[in-house]
Amino acid sequence: MSGEGTVREIGHDEFDPKGTLALISVYFAILVIMWIFMYFVEFLGNELTVIG
């Protein structure tokens, strides 16, 4: 994008995609919350449940 002067090389560990980390954390949290809701509220709370 800009001139050659701004090229910067960084090592493997210096590259920290914080935005991606945040986004995936949000996805993960949604996944966990939806799982808890689906199983414990929607499924277990859905009387009559087969118990035998």
Next chain:
Amino acid sequence: MHIHNYEKIWLVLAMLLIVAIITTITYGATAAGISMVADDEETIDSTALGDDERFADPRVEQIDDNEYEVYVIARQFQFQPDPIEVPANSRVTFYVTSPDVLHGFHVEGTNANTMVIPGEVSKLTVEPNEPGEYGIVCNEYCGAGHHDMEGMLIVHPEDEFELEDDSDE
């Protein structure tokens, strides 16, 4: 191999998620007592249900203080008996079979759901706590009248329930 810190975090979280999901299912099967409809009932002759002690007369039967057994025939295109009447706060076991084709037995809006296979007896036990009327639907396509195949499960308040004697004796 060098793994970035973020990748390590992700690997650990993914593993935890798998463990958590398996733990939930285990919890359901043990502590919460959720069970699957098994196929451990004896097979029967689907062409001679009239000779079967349970299904000759589809009915609700009281087997203990608070325990009921319901013998249900799902056939093209109805459930027998209809309605099925049981008291609340009891333990009800359904034995469902079919004389003709594959049917479904689903107490609508609940987890009580099974396939009904000719020659096999599907057994499922539930504990209805809330009085009310539940629709029963067939959820396996069973022929031209499939969409009309429905039944009714009526859960009466305990003190208003009286077992109807609808036998022919």
